[in-house]
Amino acid sequence: MSDDSGMTRGRATAEMVAQRANVSRVAVSRAFNPHTSLKPEKRDLILRIAQELNYTPDRAARALVSGRSHLVGVIVPDVCSHWESQEIDALTTALQNEGFATLLFKTRTDYSMDEKLLAYMRGFNPDSVIAFVENVKPTTLARFLDRAVPIYVHYPYPGETDDAEAGPLHDRLNVLQRAGIEQAVALLQGYGAQRIAYVSGLGKSRANTAREQMLRTVMAERGLPPPVIAPSDYSYDMAYAATLDLFRIGQGADAIFAANDVGAFGVLDALRHELGLRVPEDVKVVGFDDIAQSHWKSYNLTTVKFDLEERVRALVRLILRRLNNPAAPALQETLQTRLVVRGTVG
Amino acid sequence: MSDDSGMTRGRATAEMVAQRANVSRVAVSRAFNPHTSLKPEKRDLILRIAQELNYTPDRAARALVSGRSHLVGVIVPDVCSHWESQEIDALTTALQNEGFATLLFKTRTDYSMDEKLLAYMRGFNPDSVIAFVENVKPTTLARFLDRAVPIYVHYPYPGETDDAEAGPLHDRLNVLQRAGIEQAVALLQGYGAQRIAYVSGLGKSRANTAREQMLRTVMAERGLPPPVIAPSDYSYDMAYAATLDLFRIGQGADAIFAANDVGAFGVLDALRHELGLRVPEDVKVVGFDDIAQSHWKSYNLTTVKFDLEERVRALVRLILRRLNNPAAPALQETLQTRLVVRGTVG
DNA sequence: ACGGAAAGTGAAAACGTGTTCATTCTTTGA
DNA sequence: TCAAAGAATGAACACGTTTTCACTTTCCGT
Numbered sequence: 175m176s177d178d179s180g181m182t183r184g185r186a187t188a189e190m191v192a193q194r195a196n197v198s199r200v201a202v203s204r205a206f207n208p209h210t211s212l213k214p215e216k217r218d219l220i221l222r223i224a225q226e227l228n229y230t231p232d233r234a235a236r237a238l239v240s241g242r243s244h245l246v247g248v249i250v251p252d253v254c255s256h257w258e259s260q261e262i263d264a265l266t267t268a269l270q271n272e273g274f275a276t277l278l279f280k281t282r283t284d285y286s287m288d289e290k291l292l293a294y295m296r297g298f299n300p301d302s303v304i305a306f307v308e309n310v311k312p313t314t315l316a317r318f319l320d321r322a323v324p325i326y327v328h329y330p331y332p333g334e335t336d337d338a339e340a341g342p343l344h345d346r347l348n349v350l351q352r353a354g355i356e357q358a359v360a361l362l363q364g365y366g367a368q369r370i371a372y373v374s375g376l377g378k379s380r381a382n383t384a385r386e387q388m389l390r391t392v393m394a395e396r397g398l399p400p401p402v403i404a405p406s407d408y409s410y411d412m413a414y415a416a417t418l419d420l421f422r423i424g425q426g427a428d429a430i431f432a433a434n435d436v437g438a439f440g441v442l443d444a445l446r447h448e449l450g451l452r453v454p455e456d457v458k459v460v461g462f463d464d465i466a467q468s469h470w471k472s473y474n475l476t477t478v479k480f481d482l483e484e485r486v487r488a489l490v491r492l493i494l495r496r497l498n499n500p501a502a503p504a505l506q507e508t509l510q511t512r513l514v515v516r517g518t519v520g
Numbered sequence: 521m522s523d524d525s526g527m528t529r530g531r532a533t534a535e536m537v538a539q540r541a542n543v544s545r546v547a548v549s550r551a552f553n554p555h556t557s558l559k560p561e562k563r564d565l566i567l568r569i570a571q572e573l574n575y576t577p578d579r580a581a582r583a584l585v586s587g588r589s590h591l592v593g594v595i596v597p598d599v600c601s602h603w604e605s606q607e608i609d610a611l612t613t614a615l616q617n618e619g620f621a622t623l624l625f626k627t628r629t630d631y632s633m634d635e636k637l638l639a640y641m642r643g644f645n646p647d648s649v650i651a652f653v654e655n656v657k658p659t660t661l662a663r664f665l666d667r668a669v670p671i672y673v674h675y676p677y678p679g680e681t682d683d684a685e686a687g688p689l690h691d692r693l694n695v696l697q698r699a700g701i702e703q704a705v706a707l708l709q710g711y712g713a714q715r716i717a718y719v720s721g722l723g724k725s726r727a728n729t730a731r732e733q734m735l736r737t738v739m740a741e742r743g744l745p746p747p748v749i750a751p752s753d754y755s756y757d758m759a760y761a762a763t764l765d766l767f768r769i770g771q772g773a774d775a776i777f778a779a780n781d782v783g784a785f786g787v788l789d790a791l792r793h794e795l796g797l798r799v800p801e802d803v804k805v806v807g808f809d810d811i812a813q814s815h816w817k818s819y820n821l822t823t824v825k826f827d828l829e830e831r832v833r834a835l836v837r838l839i840l841r842r843l844n845n846p847a848a849p850a851l852q853e854t855l856q857t858r859l860v861v862r863g864t865v866g
Numbered sequence: 867a868c869g870g871a872a873a874g875t876g877a878a879a880a881c882g883t884g885t886t887c888a889t890t891c892t893t894t895g896a
Numbered sequence: 897t898c899a900a901a902g903a904a905t906g907a908a909c910a911c912g913t914t915t916t917c918a919c920t921t922t923c924c925g926t
Contacts, residue, residue: 185666187912198876203914211873228663230643234583235912239881243580245623245644253609254602254812263599266626275644277591278622280612297576298591298621317574320531410816443817466600470756471789472818533882544906549884557903581882584911 186229195223206231237299245277246493247300247322249287253280255408256436256465258306264486265304272490274301292318302493312344323496325489329384332391345496345505347488351388354478354511358431358460359392361476361513365520367429367458371402371420373413373441375433382408382433385462389431402427406437413440414448421449428457429519435461435468438475442518459518474517485509532575541569552577583645587667591623592839593646595637599626601754602782602811604652610832611650618836620647638664648839658690669842671835675730678737691842691851693834697734700824700857704777704806705738707822707859711866713775713804717748717766719759719787721779728754728779731808735777748773752783759786760794767795774803775865781807781814784821788864805864820863831855 188202195202197220204210205220224230237243246269250258266276279295281287287305292315295303302323305315315324326346362370372389375382390400402424404416413432417440420427432438438461445451445459453459461468464479488507495505534548541548543566550556551566570576583589592615596604612622625641627634638661641649648669651661661670672692708716718735721728736746748770750762759778763786766773778784784807791797791805799805807814810825834853841851 189912199912200876200914201874203912204875207914211875213874216874228666230639231914232584232645232912233643234580234589234645235881236914237580237881238578238584238883238912239914241881253599253612254605256600259600259605262624263626266599266624270626270640275641276624278608278612278624280609280616293576294616295621297579299578299580320574410813414817439816439818447817467756470785471760471793472785535882545883546885546906547904549882550905553884557905559904562904577884578882581911582884584882584913585884587911 185232186224186227188229188231191220191224191227191229194227195220203231241321242497243299243301244274245298245300246274247277247279247295247298247303248306249279249281249291249295249303250306251281253278256467257434257463260465260482261306261486264482265489268486268490272494274493287315289314289318296320296322301497304489304493323493323500325492325496327489329381331384332388343504345492346507347485347492348506348508349480349485349511350508351385351478351511352392354462354513355385355388355392357513358476358478358519359389359396359398361515361519362429362458362460363396363398365454365458368398369402369425369427370398370429370431371404371427373404373406373416373420373430373432373437375406375408375437377405377407379408385433401431406433406440408434408437410436410440410443413437414444417441417444418448421451430457430459432459432461435463435465435475435477437461438477438518439467439473442473442475453518454520458520460513464514468514469516476516476519477514478511479514480511481509531578532570532573534575534577537566537570537573537575540573541566549577588843589645589647590620591644591646592620593623593625593641593644593649593668594652595625595627595641595649596652597627599624602813603780603809606811606828607652607832610828611835614832614836618840620839635660635664642666642668647843650835650839669839669846671838671842673727673835675727677730678734689850691838692853693831693838694852694854695826695831695857696854697731697824697857698738700808700859701731701734701738703859704822704824704865705735705742705744707861707865708775708804708806709742709744711800711804714744715748715771715773716744716775716777717750717773719750719752719762719766719776719778719783721752721754721783723751723753725754731779747777752779752786754780754783756782756786756789759783760790763787763790764794767797776803776805778805778807781809781811781821781823783807784823784864785813785819788819788821799864800866804866806859810860814860815862822862822865823860824857825860826857827855 188199191202192199197216201212201216202220204212205217248262253259253262269276277298277300279291281291296318300322302325303319304325306327326344328346328348329351330348370393372386374386393401404420406412406416430441432441438459441459442453445453445457451457461475461477464477468475468477488509492505492507534545538545538548543562547558547562548566550558551563594608599605615622623644623646625637627637642664646668648671649665651670651672672690674692674694675697676694716739718732720732739747750766752758752762776787778787784805787805788799791799791803797803807821807823810823814821814823834855838851838853
């Protein structure tokens with residue numbers, strides 16, 4: 175009774191709009207595509223009737239012929255990990271503004287992107303894929319994403335050239351960690367810290383290894399002994415346990431870098447609530463990320479900040495540029511880091 | 521050189537597989553659809569060749585003819601809100617196991633689902649939509665989702681029948697808050713709490729109003745004076761500020777309910793780090809959700825738990841049942857709550 | 867008023883799949 | 897051995913769009 179328009183499958187089609195507007199179905203198509211020639215008044219009429227009928231071009235059909243799904247695949251090990259959830263949030267907003275949608279997939283928490291998942295994602299025909307997870311060979315990824323364009327988030331090692339010279343083989347966002355780490359080490363050194371420990375991220379993760387090596391390099395340059403490594407996996411619980419081990423089994427430390435902010439929270443809680451140490455008086459703590467929680471009063475964390483907004487803008491820029499020009503040579507964007515000083519140092 | 525199969529648009533098609541296997545294109549289609557009759561050895565051959573060619577049926581084409589996109593739309597105000605990120609995480613895993621993918625959309629943070637966003641999402645043809653955001657009229661939602669099936673998360677008011685009698689008009693998951701709240705109030709009363717405050721969620725949100733009314737009802741039943749309402753919006757910062765107001769401008773309290781765990785963190789930090797009060801000695805605090813962070817040592821929060829795994833299973837069940845039988849009468853699932861006791865009470 | 871360029875138009879052909887429907891091949895029971 | 901039932905098969909159509917390609921109309925400068 176309520177649907178008097180005689181819709182076939184509950185949805186209006188371009189044919190119906192055309193019929194009602196006394197135009198051809200092609201005209202309807204053109205009305206919805208900006209760069210086509212169609213008499214303005216005709217376009218207005220069609221759009222008005224389309225709105226009446228609640229019509230929108232079917233994206234499946236559109237994807238079939240145009241080869242564009244307007245979907246961007248995102249694979250993460252853990253949506254609820256704070257940094258990643260904030261990145262997904264910002265990314266979804268940005269993509270939404272550009273007419274895309276975020277397609278979410280979960281891999282195992284060990285940061286491995288197995289082939290089965292890649293094949294599964296491939297079935298949905300994403301236009302682009304953001305590879306936060308670096309533990310997949312580019313050739314493997316390329317084989318599984320025939321049409322989709324992968325965008326890599328890349329953390330250069332200390333030796334690697336930071337600049338775009340001898341351009342990268344794949345589209346990527348380079349995150350330069352040196353600046354933020356230098357500022358942090360300088361600050362710690364200024365307060366007299368000597369024995370600095372690193373509560374690591376997941377060992378296999380490139381973000382982690384690059385972070386650790388950069389820290390080691392910067393400390394060496396400033397004449398500090400190499401950092402003690404306390405293995406962890408980015409999680410609160412592991413960082414908590416690693417900190418206990420560091421002080422009960424190991425030699426302790428007078429300053430601790432955590433591979434991420436959440437890990438730093440675990441370090442802080444272990445120091446204060448289990449080891450009875452004061453921060454920053456007895457031990458100083460620095461994290462990585464600068465997530466929203468880091469300014470919470472219980473933690474008030476000094477941390478190396480990755481600018482989330484800037485990072486997401488760069489990613490979207492990479493995607494759009496690649497989609498507009500599939501044949502262009504590999505693209506690159508660069509992102510700096512800096513230290514945000516709060517209460518856990520000095 | 522590497523792609524000798526002569527692919528058209530970078531992707532193998534059913535026709536190519538058919539040609540290479542000396543069968544018709546229809547046979548290839550049948551090989552990928554379980555409930556069709558095809559000689560087993562033929563099916564094996566086709567699947568083997570398909571794997572060689574890295575072929576998977578195009579989901580866009582499949583969606584076009586079958587009317588199923590295998591996408592589930594999820595609209596949230598804030599992906600990085602802890603509870604929601606954990607729910608999205610679990611939901612994505614569960615949907616992935618059933619052959620679906622999560623399509624993410626962001627609305628404004630005020631929990632309003634505006635028509636523009638609904639129309640935008642509709643364009644992607646989701647098979648189902650999970651309406652976490654309750655501030656949209658079912659009729660409006662239905663109008664914007666011609667083919668997609670909406671699933672509502674519903675928080676009954678104290679007066680509403682909890683049971684399925686006189687069945688609901690729409691598919692929905694009923695979250696019964698009474699049990700958990702009763703346990704919490706009983707515990708607080710046992711410790712002698714009298715002046716209980718409620719640091720609210722976003723006023724317009726139904727989850728919040730239902731929570732508040734249920735608390736009020738349970739307290740009245742146990743002979744307690746009505747709770748003092750400190751308006752907030754689920755965020756840490758607002759809860760922090762609301763707590764300061766409660767004690768500096770208002771009358772204070774000897775126990776505080778926060779509408780969610782993140783809000784409770786704000787309450788705790790305000791009490792301890794700014795007002796110089798002890799928890800649980802001076803003030804007791806109870807949250808809602810039981811997110812992963814609630815067991816962190818700095819907070820160690822007593823909270824009313826929503827079982828996330830159970831909740832996600834129920835949602836997926838609702839979706840699958842509805843998709844298997846579109847004409848079935850409205851479905852319903854029910855979820856209980858219970859108190860998890862940690863360090864912020866007694 | 868005229869020629870040519872530009873804009874506007876719709877029929878037909880894609881895009882890659884699932885489904886229907888006759889037809890052929892195989893099996894089964896007596 | 898035969899008829900009938902069932903399984904296997906492929907041609908043709910359907911799904912809802914965009915794109916190409918001729919064709920018609922409008923616009924503009926002289």
